[in-house]
Amino acid sequence: MTIADLFGRYLRRAAPHGRWSGPAHTPLERLPLVAIDCETTGLDPRRDHIVSLAAVRIDEGLRVADRPMLDVLIDPGVAIPARATAIHGIDRAHLVGAPSFAAAFTRIAACLEGAVVVGHFVGFDLAIIGREAARARLPWHEPPHFDTANLAAALGHPSAHADLAELLGHLGIEPRGHRHSAAGDARMAADLFVALAHRLIGRGHGTYGGVVAAHRAPRR
Numbered sequence: 001m002t003i004a005d006l007f008g009r010y011l012r013r014a015a016p017h018g019r020w021s022g023p024a025h026t027p028l029e030r031l032p033l034v035a036i037d038c039e040t041t042g043l044d045p046r047r048d049h050i051v052s053l054a055a056v057r058i059d060e061g062l063r064v065a066d067r068p069m070l071d072v073l074i075d076p077g078v079a080i081p082a083r084a085t086a087i088h089g090i091d092r093a094h095l096v097g098a099p100s101f102a103a104a105f106t107r108i109a110a111c112l113e114g115a116v117v118v119g120h121f122v123g124f125d126l127a128i129i130g131r132e133a134a135r136a137r138l139p140w141h142e143p144p145h146f147d148t149a150n151l152a153a154a155l156g157h158p159s160a161h162a163d164l165a166e167l168l169g170h171l172g173i174e175p176r177g178h179r180h181s182a183a184g185d186a187r188m189a190a191d192l193f194v195a196l197a198h199r200l201i202g203r204g205h206g207t208y209g210g211v212v213a214a215h216r217a218p219r220r
Contacts (some may be wrong), residue, residue, distance in 0.1 A: 015146065016199055017095065020116060020144040020208065021199045023206065023208075024207065024212070025108040025207050025208070026062070026207060026208045026210030027206060027207055028197045028200070028201065028207060028208070028210075028211065029060060029061050029121060029206075030060055031060050031116050031208055032114055032115045032116060032192075033058035033115060033116050033117075033118055033193070034055050034057055034058070034111060034113070034116075034117055035055065035056045035057075035058060035064075035071070035114060035118040035119060035186045035187070035189045035190035036053065036054065036055045036056075036117055036118070036119050036122065036125055036186055036189075037054055037119060037120070037125060037182045037183075037185035037186040037189060038043065038050045038053045038113075038124075038125045038128055038129065038182060039052040039085050039087075039090060039180065039181070039182050040076065040084065040128060041055075041079075041081060041089040042077055042081060042082050042084055042127065043124075043130045045127040045128040045130075046102070046131060047123065049074075049076030049077070049078055049088045049128075050074050050076065050101060050128055050129070050132055051075075051076050051084075051088070052067045052071075052072065052073050052074060052076055052088065052090060052181070052182040053070065053071075053074060053097065053129075053182055054070060054071040054072070054167065054181075054183040054185075054186040055068060055070040055071075055108075055111040055112070055186060056069065056071050056158060056186040056189075056190045057066050057069050057082050057210075058118065058190050058193065058194065059137070060195045061135070062197055063196070064187065064191055064194060068110070068186065068187070069111055069122070070107055070111045071106050071182065071183045072098075072099070072100060072107065072108075072209050073094060073095055073098040074095075074098055074100065074101050074104055075089070075095045075098040075100050076101075077100060080092060080140070087180050088131045088180045088181065088182075089180070089181075096155060099137060100136075101132040101133075101135075102136040102138060105133065105136065105138050105147050105178075107171075108129070109140075109201065112143050112157040115143060116143070116144050116145060116146060116208070117143045117144070117146075117190060118145065118146050118148065118190060119144065119145065119147065119148065119160075119186070119189050119194045120148045120149050120164045120185065120187075120188075120192065120197065121147060121188045122145050122146070122147045122148070123145075123147060125151060126142050126143075126145060127204070129218035130131060130142060135145050140148075144192065146166075146211050146215070147215070148167075148189050148192045148193050148196065148217055149162050150213060151193070151196050151211065151214055152167055152192070152196060153202075154214045154215060155196060155199060155214065157170060157171075164185060164188050164192065165179050165188065166180070166193055167190065167192060168188060168195075169191070171195050173191060173192070173195055175188050175191075176188065177193060177211050193206065197211075
């Protein structure tokens with residue numbers, strides 16, 4: 001089973017764009033973009049929890065920031081299954097003194113405020129953030145976002161390469177950061193989005209609206 005099989009519902013999910021307040025013709029180079037990734041206790045946002053979250057800014061000119069603007073461990077308040085620790089390496093010992101999601105929420109919300117969020121299968125990340133916010137009775141409004149897995153598929157990259165590191169390799173991009181760490185995956189998602197954005201720019205569709213159209217285009 002591939003990562004695309006596991007996250008198929010998020011690959012197929014249309015990205016909501018209604019909250020973006022700027023014009024559709026805004027060039028991608030000028031969009032306020034933030035790439036995110038969550039590491040979790042499992043793959044079901046309804047019952048699983050976040051253990052780590054990172055955000056990496058994509059600056060004007062599609063330049064990926066050198067350092068994450070946020071990289072935080074989060075105490076989920078529950079046991080972390082061994083199968084999850086085997087993937088991201090985080091266990092209870094790593095979380096001694098870590099904040100709860102509620103305590104970290106102000107920083108998370110501040111990073112995403114006013115931005116278009118980017119991520120690989122980002123629908124999953126936003127769904128589990130939303131679920132955590134609901135549990136903590138915190139206000140959460142899902143931001144506009146671009147899914148790099150969806151966009152890569154729309155641009156003709158086969159689903160067999162839907163894994164983040166594999167897609168980067170398929171595009172000839174050296175992955176930067178540690179796979180299955182929040183900061184590493186957010187950085188790689190940012191790099192992937194920039195590569196895909198340049199392809200859209202080369203096709204004359206390098207605007208916010210161009211990415212929206214690519215998201216909505218039928219895949220063969």
